[in-house]
Amino acid sequence: MDDLLEIADALLPGVRLDSASVAADGNIHDVLLIPGVAAVRVSKRALAAATMPRHVEVLHLLASSDLPFQIPEPLTPVTMFGDRAAVAVSWIDGSPLPPGVGSVEQIASVLEAVRSVELTPSLLRALDGRPSGRHWSAIVLEDVVPRLPARWQSEALRRLDAALALDPVPDSLVHGDLGGSNVLWSPSGQLVGVLDWDMAMPFDPAIDAALMAWHGWDTVRRAVSSDTYHRARTWDALFGVGHLVATLNGRPMTSPDGFVRAVVPWLEQNA
Known part of the structure; x- marks a missing residue:
């Protein structure tokens, strides 16, 4: 220290x-x-x-x-x-909500507040790493799937195909690490602040909806549209959305072996 x-x-x-x-x-x-x-x-x-x-x-x-x-x-x-x-x-005052805690209205308000931020040309230039990197699916296909245990490779390809089959949606501001200790609330339950924007990117807002499953999938289901919920579950099913974001926005896969070591326990626990 x-x-x-x-x-x-x-x-x-x-x-x-x-x-x-x-x-x-x-x-x-x-x-x-x-x-x-x-x-x-x-x-x-x-x-x-x-x-x-x-x-x-x-x-x-x-x-x-x-x-x-x-x-x-x-x-x-x-x-x-x-x-x-x-x-x-x-410094931002406020406290995070514990896992499984949070109302439908609170979760909906956070997602709408982030999603509604305008992606101005200057913000888009600062956020968008996709032009300088590989497509996320290429990273999954080339760097991740071959390193998975054999019993998971075909299933990972099936889940990848499901994510690729999602209809395109317009880019929105996506926080990329929403939920948990990064969302701060007042004692009366009002949203105060959102921390740690290092993973922010222009992408499908269903990514942030999936990250808010910290508060429970049933709460997320009631806070978003049926289409967003379906997309969120599809993104999350691949490797867990908290892991998946590391492959998005043109980010280099600096340690694919470490990524797989983190992903396999998630796959086993959520089989």
């Missing part, structure tokens, strides 16, 4: 760090929480360091989009500390 405190002190000189703590679920970044002040995000790997400036640009663009909720706004420029990139973003 000492290295994170040193980075925070350099980014936010004069800010007291007595109450700072490290977020428990940092996968791509280490996140130092300074309650009431800021969160300091520090890249763990080279790819996260390289993409941080684009992610910060997305936050700037979203902050000017008149959103009906708060997002973490950059307080500092992206700064390099050796091979690690870091930025401080604004």
Whole structure:
């Protein structure tokens, strides 16, 4: 933690760090929480360091989009500390809902709020990684399916075909990691803020609907249209939508073996 405190002190000189703590679920970044002040995000790997400036640009663009909720706004420029990139973003009060908790109205309000954000040309340029990468289905077909245990390969191809058979829908803003600790609520149940936009992309909004299954699939079913629900279940059935998003938006598959190690237990548990 000492290295994170040193980075925070350099980014936010004069800010007291007595109450700072490290977020428990940092996968791509280490996140130092300074309650009431800021969160300091520090890249763990080279790819996260390289993409941080684009992610910060997305936050700037979203902050000017008149959103009906708060997002973490950059307080500092992206700064390099050796091979690690870091930025401080604004603090947002509020608490996440536990798994399985949340009303139909709450889930519908989050999905509508994110989906309705206009994909302006500048936001689309910052978000859309598809032109520079492979199609998601090629990544699944070439990098993932051959590494699956033999007993799962034909079933994965069947599920891939089902996803590819979905009718095209217009792109919407998709958060890509919606639900869980990334959605904050007031004590009265009002949406306060949405954190962690690193996976945001233009795509089928049913992806976010599937991610909101954190609150229960039956709640999602009642919060969205029948078509969106069908699409959400189809996307999720492939590998679990929380895993699938790593293949979307032209993202490189940096560790296909690690991806498969994460996916196989999900397949077994949801067989």
